[in-house]
Amino acid sequence: MKVTIKDVAELAGVSFKTVSRVVNQEGGVKAEMREKVQSAIEKLNYQPNLSARRLRGKSATIGFIYNNPNSNYVITMLHGILAAARANAYELVVHPCETESDPAAIVEEIVALTRRSMVAGLVLTPPISENPEILAKLDAAEIPYSRIVSSSIPPADAARTIYIDDRQAAYQITQHLLAQKHERICFLNGDPEHMSSGERLEGYKQALQEHKLAVDESLVLEGHYTFESGMERAQQVLSQDEPPTAIFACNDEIAAGALFAARMQGVRVPEQLAIAGFEDSPFSRQTWPSLTTAKQPMDEIAQHATEILIGLVSGEDGDETDYSAHGYLPEIIVRESSTHINKQP
């Protein structure tokens, strides 16, 4: 049946409070006692009841809020968060928001969730994590959170924020394309409410400027992080009088769409057109040709963000808390879509 702390206490011949102390590693328990309790715990396979803990105020639950439609992104994130949560005996409440909701509605959802499930804190991911209105309201409601954002410099709230330097990575990808002698490089942008899109564009521009190339606005197209957006914009730009020789897409979905469009118009990749994406989605390895892209260890990042959050809400303030900035630089992965295929020997 259900093993409680009292069962353990009885078997060990101590009061249940002593068991509680052992379980929570509170100290002030004699070695002899602790051993008796430990062995009783193992014999009965005791598991603390998290509901009772939560009720008592010691919430061991965190929330994962997201409104990102990319399955891979979300699942990878989820697994990183779960790994950290499990390791610290925290439960996780998952809450997808409708993508369309306005900030006020999202905050309302979050606050209700926090109350109902006694969520101690949240892990926030883009684009929610980058919305100042939402963040301000969460601060006002005193709901703790850690967040993952796109930025090239440590944000103001560096202690609880992990930032991904999309700008620098985009800069590197653009440099890679420039090194292949491309001079007309098209940039297909993603959703404007994601910081990452602006950052990546910025990195692209920086690289061009360093090469003394002017930014041709007819080659910079706004869009969304979707295959369809990539396809349409690429069709459009490839039909120009003077089409680009390379396309830097803001993520792999867009790049796949661009690849599709190129093929429909009979443009050979990479011979006539180089394409690069971003994110290292699983399918980027499986397109034909495979996509040059930038890889972010999202599970690791999510795990890190969760550990930060748990440190924040676990109350062990100060001492161990790491106030340094947490930055990640995506790694460039060059594949076939941006390199001339070597002639067979």
Added chain:
Amino acid sequence: MKVTIKDVAELAGVSFKTVSRVVNQEGGVKAEMREKVQSAIEKLNYQPNLSARRLRGKSATIGFIYNNPNSNYVITMLHGILAAARANAYELVVHPCETESDPAAIVEEIVALTRRSMVAGLVLTPPISENPEILAKLDAAEIPYSRIVSSSIPPADAARTIYIDDRQAAYQITQHLLAQKHERICFLNGDPEHMSSGERLEGYKQALQEHKLAVDESLVLEGHYTFESGMERAQQVLSQDEPPTAIFACNDEIAAGALFAARMQGVRVPEQLAIAGFEDSPFSRQTWPSLTTAKQPMDEIAQHATEILIGLVSGEDGDETDYSAHGYLPEIIVRESSTHINKQP
């Protein structure tokens, strides 16, 4: 701050037990009282504390256990389950298992989870849902569950099981290929521990037999539900003396791998080789050419399975419970990979 049942009671001028009755729609409350309580609840925006409920034994938590590496599948499932859970005020605990674990280890994980988080029941998906050893142990531990499986007939435990008729859908896909005059159709199988692979193979064989075609065992290859598996097996089969004119892949990943292999060997799709997949993954629409496939409304199915589970554990036994079988037939979606492209007019 935190609004409890007592705050509501005080504002309404009643005992907190009366509020509890109103909240749980227990009846035996005068209309006048109920209204007072209702308005107090709304005014204070009261949300019942789920931890307290769970502690009291009235668990409002279900678990989603999976060991399936397909992100899309899992996320779609997750959203369906969450929709049903939210609608019924249930919480959800998500628990990914290591794919490799043996049944005993998985059951142990599940049982521990059930204890710790007071999970009332589980939604099981393939391949866990199709493992008799796991199911037997869950039954022995008296852990309620609903499950989603692949089967062409209602399973023994029809009341709590949703079955997907992969066999019939595979039969239809094969018929579609046969209708295109293909006679040498290769079958690239998926993971053997998934029932779906066996079922789909069976549907393939049935269709061939109805067309008086013998099953050529050299065209039926075992494998896994992965891109790599599809690529390798397709390379292999396309190098045979008498290669097939069509490939029916057990899912879209395999099909994408086969497409890749065909392209590497210079085989044109669909002109020289027709390809069909299964599952309607998002990318199946975005390959070149787009993939013929079979679509399963996994979110809807997951939602349905969750509703069944909630009915099972909510205690309102008998009356409303639907003992009929719950079957779904995937819908065939014909795209370019299996049809000769019409000549331009």
Added chain:
DNA sequence: TGCATAATTGACAACGTTGTCATATTTTAT
């Protein structure tokens, strides 16, 4: 050894809810 102090252990309340049972109120039947 004896006393003060520190370390260890335990009794009990509290968290917010639901279930059980007793009490107060209303309705029905006579």
Added chain:
DNA sequence: ATAAAATATGACAACGTTGTCAATTATGCA
């Protein structure tokens, strides 16, 4: 109008845990 029955309401325990504080035991020092 009154007793009986039915209905509505409330007091209190219980769920399994942690926090507070008191009681017990061990330790250090003169």
